[in-house]
Amino acid sequence: VSTQSTGPAEAFESVFSSESDNERWTRLGLKEISEGKVAVLLMAGGQGTRLGVPYPKGMYNTGLQSGKCLYQLQAERIRRHEILASEMFGSSKSIQWYIMTSEHTKRATVDYFKSNDWFGLNEENIIFFEQEMIPCV
Numbered sequence: 001v002s003t004q005s006t007g008p009a010e011a012f013e014s015v016f017s018s019e020s021d022n023e024r025w026t027r028l029g030l031k032e033i034s035e036g037k038v039a040v041l042l043m044a045g046g047q048g049t050r051l052g053v054p055y056p057k058g059m060y061n062t063g064l065q066s067g068k069c070l071y072q073l074q075a076e077r078i079r080r081h082e083i084l085a086s087e088m089f090g091s092s093k094s095i096q097w098y099i100m101t102s103e104h105t106k107r108a109t110v111d112y113f114k115s116n117d118w119f120g121l122n123e124e125n126i127i128f129f130e131q132e133m134i135p136c137v
Contacts, residue, residue, distance in 0.1 A: 034089035045102035056105040075119030
């Protein structure tokens with residue numbers, strides 16, 4: 001067991017420690033969204049082989065009654081937060097969604113988003129980029 005300090009206790013405060021704290025953090029987050037200061041980074045380079053599927057993991061059907069894939073669930077959360085921020089602060093700023101793919105998943109991922117009409121998000125706000133493969137020395 002380490003005796004090294006991990007920093008001040010307030011640095012590890014849960015947003016759910018009290019109802020007033022939860023409301024304060026929610027309001028702050030939605031304000032940041034309304035000002036265009038929030039982005040989402042999704043690491044989506046996995047090929048889905050451990051799930052037993054021949055396509056990117058984000059396309060995986062989670063088994064929910066809705067039949068929604070992981071990408072759709074995330075897109076809907078992003079859109080819902082944009083709407084909440086707009087309703088609370090009267091701004092219509094978008095959340096930028098950065099999706100890191102791999103050389104094996106990029107084409108299939110982009111094609112999947114296109115074929116699903118970007119899951120209701122604005123295409124310009126979804127940025128795909130490919131992780132680099134660098135040799136280990």
